[in-house]
Amino acid sequence: MNRTKKQPPGEKCAPHHLFTVPAAGGGAVYIDPTSSDTRRYKFFFGQKGGPKAAQANLDAEAYLDEAIQKEIGIKPYLAEHRMAASADGLEWEVDPATSWGWAQHPTWQPEDPIFCFFNEERGLHTMITRPGWGDRRVVLLTSPDTIKWSKPELLLQPDPLDPPQTHFYGMPVVAYEGLFVGFLWTAHFANCTRLDRFNQMWGHIDSQLTYSYDGIRFQRGLREPFMPLNEPGLPGSAIIYPACLVEHNEELRIYSVGSRHWHGWHIGEHLKSKLKRPLPKGEGPSTAILMHTLRKDGFMYLASEGGWANFISKPMVLKEPKLSINAQAPYGEMRCQVCDMESRPLSGFSFEDNVPFIKNDALDWVLAWKGGSLTELVGEVVRLEFKFRHARLYAVRGDFHFVDAVDVTMIADGQPIDTTPFDF
Numbered sequence: 001m002n003r004t005k006k007q008p009p010g011e012k013c014a015p016h017h018l019f020t021v022p023a024a025g026g027g028a029v030y031i032d033p034t035s036s037d038t039r040r041y042k043f044f045f046g047q048k049g050g051p052k053a054a055q056a057n058l059d060a061e062a063y064l065d066e067a068i069q070k071e072i073g074i075k076p077y078l079a080e081h082r083m084a085a086s087a088d089g090l091e092w093e094v095d096p097a098t099s100w101g102w103a104q105h106p107t108w109q110p111e112d113p114i115f116c117f118f119n120e121e122r123g124l125h126t127m128i129t130r131p132g133w134g135d136r137r138v139v140l141l142t143s144p145d146t147i148k149w150s151k152p153e154l155l156l157q158p159d160p161l162d163p164p165q166t167h168f169y170g171m172p173v174v175a176y177e178g179l180f181v182g183f184l185w186t187a188h189f190a191n192c193t194r195l196d197r198f199n200q201m202w203g204h205i206d207s208q209l210t211y212s213y214d215g216i217r218f219q220r221g222l223r224e225p226f227m228p229l230n231e232p233g234l235p236g237s238a239i240i241y242p243a244c245l246v247e248h249n250e251e252l253r254i255y256s257v258g259s260r261h262w263h264g265w266h267i268g269e270h271l272k273s274k275l276k277r278p279l280p281k282g283e284g285p286s287t288a289i290l291m292h293t294l295r296k297d298g299f300m301y302l303a304s305e306g307g308w309a310n311f312i313s314k315p316m317v318l319k320e321p322k323l324s325i326n327a328q329a330p331y332g333e334m335r336c337q338v339c340d341m342e343s344r345p346l347s348g349f350s351f352e353d354n355v356p357f358i359k360n361d362a363l364d365w366v367l368a369w370k371g372g373s374l375t376e377l378v379g380e381v382v383r384l385e386f387k388f389r390h391a392r393l394y395a396v397r398g399d400f401h402f403v404d405a406v407d408v409t410m411i412a413d414g415q416p417i418d419t420t421p422f423d424f
Contacts, residue, residue: 003090019084019092023048025112028172028243029089032125032146033118041086042146044100044114044127046079079109083146100127100141100149108152109133113170113185116146119215120175126215128155128171128182134198136167136187140216156184156210161223165190169205173215174245181299182210182218183226183242183254187263201264204229205239209299221300227254227292235288238262242292250363252294259287296363297326297394304332304389312385313396315341315408319419320399321374323367323384325357332390333358336367338374339383341408348372351387364397381408 001016008020026045035042081101086092101110111130119126124142131139131152139152158166167187173180189203206225212218230236236258246253302311327334334357338349345351348371355368367374381403386393401419403411410417 006090018090021045021047021082021084021094025114027112027114027129027170028116030116030125033120034125035146038087039085039095041089041092042116043084043086043092044081044116045084046081046101046110046112046114048079077109081110098147100143100147110139110152111135115170115172117173117175117180117215119180122215124215126173128173130168130170136169136199138168138171138184142216155218156220163188163190163223165200165203167200170241171210171218172243173212175215176245177297180212180215180218181245182212183207184210184220185241186225189263202262203264205241205263207240207242211299227256230258233260235260236290240290247296250296252296252298254292254294256290256292257287258290261286295326295328295394301328301392301394303392308387308389310385310387312339312343313383315381315383315403316400317381317403317407317411317417317419318374318378318398318400321378323374323396323398323400324364325367325393326363326395326397327357327365327388327391327393328361329357329388329391330359330361332388334386334388334391334393337385338369338377339385341381341383343383343385345385346372346377346382349377351385357388357391379411381411 003016003018006012006018008017010020010022024045024047026043030042030044032040032042079101081099083095083098083100084092085095101108109132111133114127114129116125116127118124119142122142124144125146127141127143127149128138129141129152131137131154137157138155140155141149141152143149156168156171158168165188167189169185169187171182171184173182175181184207185205186208187203187205189200191200191202193202206229207227208223209221209226210218211221227240227242229238229240236256238261239257239259241257242254243257244255246255302309323336325334325336335351335354337345337351337354339345349369350371353369353371355370357365384396401407401417403417407417
């Protein structure tokens with residue numbers, strides 16, 4: 001995208017370079033679904049060096065602007081935490097009224113990256129960042145209006161199941177199918193070198209999958225990379241920073257920044273001595289944009305490992321007479337039966353009555369039975385039982401409510417139950 005007429009402060013670094021905030025760090029652009037058209041695009045950042053940093057000119061050849069270092073000093077306790085806004089994503093300006101960090105919490109100086117998502121169920125804008133300079137954990141803030149923010153609360157930190165020297169660098173979050181999916185940037189900086197700075201800087205970074213039912217409390221899955229690093233020398237062989245997820249037709253696309261170099265490779269003698277480090281002849285750019293694709297609902301699945309696999313659900317009440325599955329069985333098969341609470345197959349809804357899913361692959365296969373219609377089971381307490389072989393089950397969809405013991409008693413007595421979804 002060529003925007004040569006647009007001249008940001010300091011040097012224009014590329015044809016599509018739109019906007020500059022000197023000595024600042026941020027994260028991803030937040031598209032605010034509640035905002036007016038004039039402020040729909042938002043970018044939260046921390047500007048290091050205090051108010052005078054905004055007037056300093058950028059030196060494209062230096063790691064940090066020399067004028068800022070000499071006159072002001074890049075001091076964490078002088079940072080400002082501001083927001084830039086835009087109507088179209090092209091014309092940007094800093095909002096002088098918004099200060100989400102120091103002004104509200106004078107003792108708090110967070111470090112980027114900064115990510116935001118909207119929690120529609122609670123009507124809250126939610127920010128995820130790191131709690132302090134060099135503090136490699138993840139904290140969460142919420143706001144009803146993107147102007148006044150809550151105090152930061154600890155969200156995730158490495159625990160005893162993590163390998164030594166595990167660090168958390170950030171976590172972009174996206175809403176998906178009524179849940180929230182996070183990509184936890186996980187740094188591995190194990191090193192036996194004696195430190196000559198505040199903390200470790202050198203190592204590779206991948207990401208782990210996290211998820212939440214309410215957008216506030218997040219669960220971690222297996223302690224393994226969700227998207228493994230590429231082979232040495234390829235983009236993404238040292239760092240993969242997933243930044244967003246887009247649903248496109250029948251697949252999910254995850255876009256990331258990938259790097260060939262370890263985190264911290266640029267901090268060395270060439271900076272301490274203020275020497276330039278030219279790109280070696282024949283060497284391509286160190287970073288690239290990566291795209292990983294995923295089947296819809298493909299974050300996880302149930303699979304049959306040998307012969308037939310079998311599982312039965314918790315008791316539930318159907319609110320609508322339709323159930324569908326996202327399943328894959330190009331050389332296998334899958335069947336479903338409906339049982340009562342005591343796990344006994346209902347007449348007309350057994351495995352034998354089920355229209356089988358055989359040698360098929362579908363995102364939304366509607367379950368059907370030859371001997372009955374789900375219409376007659378709406379409002380009843382039932383269980384779903386599946387058996388399958390050489391197949392994967394990604395999701396079961398329908399308008400149903402998992403019941404507890406009180407619900408079961410009330411239904412037996414003919415009393416109405418509350419099927420409003422909980423946040424937990």
